[in-house]
Amino acid sequence: xTLSRRLGPLPTHLAVIALxxxxxxxxxxxxxxxxxxxxxxSSSGWWTxxxxxxxxxxxxxxxxxxxxxxxxxxxNSLTIxxxxxxxxxxxxxxxxxxxxxxxxxxxxxxxxxxxxxxxVPLQMTLIPVLQAYQAIGVTGTFLAVWLxxxxxxxxxxxxxxxxxxxxLPRDLFEASAxxxxxxxxxxxxxxxxxxVPAMASLAIFQFLWVWNDxxxxxxxxxxxxxxxxxxxxxxxxxxxxxxxxxxxxAAAFISTSLPLVVFxxxxxxxxxxxxxxxxxx
Amino acid sequence: MIDRIPxxxxxxxxxxxxLLGYIFVAEWLVGRTPARMRxxxxxxxxxxxxxxxxxxxxxxxxxxxxxLSFKNATSEAFVGVDNYVAIASDAxxxxxxxxxxxxxxxxxxxxxxxxxxxxxxxxxxxxxxxxKSFIFLPQAMSFVAAGVIWKFMYAYQPPGxxxxxxxxxxxxxxxxxxxxxxxxxxxxxxLIAVAVWAWAGFATVILSAALKGIPIxxxxxxxxxGANELTVFRRITFPLxxxxxxxxxxxxxxFALKAFDVVYVMTGGNFDTDVIALRMYKELFNVRNFGRAxxxxxxxxxxxxxxxxxxLRRFRSQEAIR
Numbered sequence: 111x112t113l114s115r116r117l118g119p120l121p122t123h124l125a126v127i128a129l130x131x132x133x134x135x136x137x138x139x140x141x142x143x144x145x146x147x148x149x150x151x152s153s154s155g156w157w158t159x160x161x162x163x164x165x166x167x168x169x170x171x172x173x174x175x176x177x178x179x180x181x182x183x184x185x186n187s188l189t190i191x192x193x194x195x196x197x198x199x200x201x202x203x204x205x206x207x208x209x210x211x212x213x214x215x216x217x218x219x220x221x222x223x224x225x226x227x228x229x230v231p232l233q234m235t236l237i238p239v240l241q242a243y244q245a246i247g248v249t250g251t252f253l254a255v256w257l258x259x260x261x262x263x264x265x266x267x268x269x270x271x272x273x274x275x276x277x278l279p280r281d282l283f284e285a286s287a288x289x290x291x292x293x294x295x296x297x298x299x300x301x302x303x304x305x306v307p308a309m310a311s312l313a314i315f316q317f318l319w320v321w322n323d324x325x326x327x328x329x330x331x332x333x334x335x336x337x338x339x340x341x342x343x344x345x346x347x348x349x350x351x352x353x354x355x356x357x358x359x360a361a362a363f364i365s366t367s368l369p370l371v372v373f374x375x376x377x378x379x380x381x382x383x384x385x386x387x388x389x390x391x
Numbered sequence: 392m393i394d395r396i397p398x399x400x401x402x403x404x405x406x407x408x409x410l411l412g413y414i415f416v417a418e419w420l421v422g423r424t425p426a427r428m429r430x431x432x433x434x435x436x437x438x439x440x441x442x443x444x445x446x447x448x449x450x451x452x453x454x455x456x457x458x459l460s461f462k463n464a465t466s467e468a469f470v471g472v473d474n475y476v477a478i479a480s481d482a483x484x485x486x487x488x489x490x491x492x493x494x495x496x497x498x499x500x501x502x503x504x505x506x507x508x509x510x511x512x513x514x515x516x517x518x519x520x521x522x523k524s525f526i527f528l529p530q531a532m533s534f535v536a537a538g539v540i541w542k543f544m545y546a547y548q549p550p551g552x553x554x555x556x557x558x559x560x561x562x563x564x565x566x567x568x569x570x571x572x573x574x575x576x577x578x579x580x581x582l583i584a585v586a587v588w589a590w591a592g593f594a595t596v597i598l599s600a601a602l603k604g605i606p607i608x609x610x611x612x613x614x615x616x617g618a619n620e621l622t623v624f625r626r627i628t629f630p631l632x633x634x635x636x637x638x639x640x641x642x643x644x645x646f647a648l649k650a651f652d653v654v655y656v657m658t659g660g661n662f663d664t665d666v667i668a669l670r671m672y673k674e675l676f677n678v679r680n681f682g683r684a685x686x687x688x689x690x691x692x693x694x695x696x697x698x699x700x701x702x703l704r705r706f707r708s709q710e711a712i713r
Contacts, residue, residue, distance in 0.1 A: 126512050130525045139557055140540045155555050185395050193402035200410045205441030214434035225706045227449050229645050229699050233671045233688040235452035237459060237681055261448025264441055294418050322533035324652045341535040345656050362539035366532045373531035381596050
């Protein structure tokens with residue numbers, strides 16, 4: 111095979127590189143800007159940073175972390191996202207096991223309901239849940255969002271895990287039953303260990319979904335800065351920074367740092383999750 | 392940070408311990424019952440917690456919201472279809488619905504087109520995987536971050552002043568007039584472009600996987616028969632990709648119907664860019680009219696029902712094959 115044939119025609123290369131550039135430049139521009147002095151951001155474009163004088167600074171990060179609540183919000187985002195990932199997956203795993211390997215009346219109807227709920231807009235649920243929360247006084251607490259994200263994350267989690275559990279070979283379960291293993295043993299010794307890849311995909315999905323969520327946090331945390339995750343804080347900064355809007359570059363980058371790390375190291379699992387069930391509601 | 396660790400740890404350990412405790416106690420109790428009862432009792436204990444959550448957070452609220460949409464602002468009195476009548480005659484809502492239609496058509500179309508194009512082109516270069524990673528990267532970001540990033544792309548300075556926004560800098564370099572992308576008509580397209588940028592990677596990854604599933608022999612055979620690349624795409628690749636394209640399209644349509652974050656962050660729904668989900672939020676938090684907020688949510692649900700039915704049908708036919 112000749113070199114030109116192996117590399118493909120030049121137009122294809124140019125097109126792919128152009129597309130990659132178009133998709134990368136917005137992020138790159140923000141990252142470059144975030145390290146420039148505020149005065150420079152508002153008077154010249156990010157591309158001028160690459161000619162002398164190379165004036166780079168951490169001022170935006172310093173300001174936004176220390177005076178705009180971003181450090182606290184980062185911790186709030188973690189506080190919300192970790193339990194809101196673990197709890198729904200555990201609850202979903204029990205249910206998915208029953209849906210995949212036990213027979214009970216209305217099983218198919220109930221699972222069809224789960225499939226339907228995948229696409230029901232959250233907006234349909236906000237008012238009654240908010241009223242219930244207000245009645246028991248949990249609005250504005252982490253508990254409120256943990257529980258809400260569990261409820262909202264369940265249809266997708268059950269759907270994905272049930273499909274995965276259901277695809278495990280029946281022989282394994284028969285052998286396990288012959289060995290005298292009970293339901294619990296089969297679940298914890300057989301199903302869970304075999305499902306680690308599916309659980310990993312799901313965990314990444316749910317974590318990023320909660321981390322990037324704005325709506326649920328806006329509604330159930332009631333805009334209190336002390337519990338606000340980064341999405342809420344950054345979107346407030348968009349309106350409130352005024353003269354200091356340059357700091358938004360640093361704020362946006364901080365809020366994206368963790369998802370980017372997750373993405374860089376766990377992209378394989380993320381993609382697998384996408385392919386397994388592309389119907390998240 | 393340090394002082395929060397016990398709280399996070401407790402929020403992980405306690406529910407997990409609770410759930411483990413629950414399932415062990417449940418199984419122990421099942422073990423106490425007569426043997427013929429066990430298979431009937433057991434499944435309900437395993438699906439129980441999930442059904443409770445789904446019932447409380449999704450099923451009951453959805454029904455209640457439909458109920459509330461026929462009541463007044465404070466949910467105290469029945470008003471029949473008044474909320475729906477009020478919505479239908481509200482110019483703001485009409486614009487929001489128009490915008491959502493625009494979102495569905497342009498967003499879905501553009502993401503599919505971009506995804507298909509990138510998947511096919513990247514398939515022919517040796518650096519396919521890093522190229523796709525770059526396209527996919529924005530998918531990991533929040534729309535809040537994407538909105539901020541694109542606010543800087545769309546930044547506008549009056550003519551004559553140095554442009555700091557990438558887009559206007561390009562426009563003025565080629566002798567054009569700087570354009571206030573987010574304010575003047577066409578701004579809906581500017582918002583949709585942000586979402587397309589964020590979602591193209593999703594379509595690329597899925598379509599690319601489907602593309603790899605097409606047998607090479609099939610493509611080679613038609614090339615040997617003298618078909619050019621365009622014919623091969625139209626007659627073989629596209630028809631074989633169609634089922635996958637449909638699945639991706641349903642996901643995109645659902646997203647377009649529920650579009651909220653991008654608009655909330657970038658324009659707040661001003662300058663004729665409002666969408667239904669944002670109107671619902673405003674009715675709920677700014678106006679505090681529960682009746683109209685519920686009715687607005689129901690409009691969203693009605694929009695989603697065709698997709699929902701399509702998904703159920705597709706799921707049923709998949710199950711039939713299993």
